[in-house]
Amino acid sequence: MSDKGQIPTNLRLFVLVEYIAAQGLPQSPNALSIALGLPKPTIHRLLATAEDEGLLQRDIDGRSFGPGTRLRKLAAHTLSSQRLRTERLLVMKSLAEEVGETCNLAAPGRSMMVYLDRVETHWPLRIQLPVGTQVPFHCTASGKMYLSSLRSDKFRRLLEMLPREKMTGRTIVNADRLADEMSMIRERGFSTDNQEFMDGMAAIAVPIRDDSGRLLTTLSLHAPVQRKSVAALSESYEVLKNAASQLEDLLT
Known part of the structure; x- marks a missing residue:
C-alpha cells in the first residue's frame, strides 16, 4: 500500500476496497480515515461509490462496510x-x-x-x-x-x-x-x-x-x-x- 495520504487519486478506491477485504472485519469510515490517511469526506465519497457499484456493503450496524456481492464474485472468479x-x-x-x-x-x-x-x-x-x-x-x-x-x-x-x-x-x-x-x-x-x-x-x-x-x-x-x-x-x-x-x- 502507498504511504498514508500519498495514495494517487486514481488508486484510492482500489486501495480502500483492498484494505477492507484484507482486514476480514467490517470497517468504519473513521477507522478507514486513520488507516489510509485520507480525509473523512474523501472516505465517505469512496465508500458511497463502492457501495453503489456493489463492491462493498454496509454491515449490520449500518455504519461499517465489508465486501459486497460484486467483490465476492470477483474473488470467486479469481479463485x-x-x-x-x-x-x-x-x-x-x-x-x-x-x-x-x-x-x-x-x-x-x-x-x-x-x-x-x-x-x-x-x-x-x-x-x-x-x-x-x-x-x-x-x-x-x-x-x-x-x-x-x-x-x-x-x-x-x-x-x-x-x-x-x-x-x-x-x-x-x-x-x-x-x-x-x-x-x-x-x-x-x-x-x-x-x-x-x-x-x-x-x-x-x-x-x-x-x-x-x-x-x-x-x-x-x-x-x-x-x-x-x-x-x-x-x-x-x-x-x-x-x-x-x-x-x-x-x-x-
Whole structure:
C-alpha cells in the first residue's frame, strides 16, 4: 500500500476496497480515515461509490462496510482462474479417488454457503449438489465449519438474522445447541452433517485458510449413509485435512 495520504487519486478506491477485504472485519469510515490517511469526506465519497457499484456493503450496524456481492464474485472468479482451477481439481480428484466419495469446495456467501467446485465419486448412487448450489449455514458441514470460525458475538448476531429452517428431523435449530457444536468443531478441527440438511446424506468438512489463519473456503466429503456414515467419513479426516493443506499452498 502507498504511504498514508500519498495514495494517487486514481488508486484510492482500489486501495480502500483492498484494505477492507484484507482486514476480514467490517470497517468504519473513521477507522478507514486513520488507516489510509485520507480525509473523512474523501472516505465517505469512496465508500458511497463502492457501495453503489456493489463492491462493498454496509454491515449490520449500518455504519461499517465489508465486501459486497460484486467483490465476492470477483474473488470467486479469481479463485477459478484456469491454472489454479486445474491444480485445484487435481488435488480434489486425488482426494475423491482415495476416499471413494464426492468432494466439494464451498465459500461463505452473505446468507448461505456457495459451492465453487466439485469432483464426483464413481459410484452411481451419489448426492447431486452441482457447482453454484447454495446451502444453509446451520445444517451443513461446510456451513457449520464457517460458523465455527466466527467470533461468538458475530456468530450470535448472524444466527438472529438467518432463518434456521428444520430441513430434516435431525436439524439443529436451537442457538445454544449450535453454539455448543461450534465449540466442539473448533476443538476437533472438522465439522459434520449427520442427515441434518438432507435425509440419507452424511458429510464432513475442514477449513481452507489464508496465511493469516482466516477461513476462506471449506473442503468437504459427501456420501449416502447407505454407503458411509458420519463416523466412517470422520475416519478420512487426516486425508481431507492434507488435501486442504495442499489447496492452501496453491493460494500462496
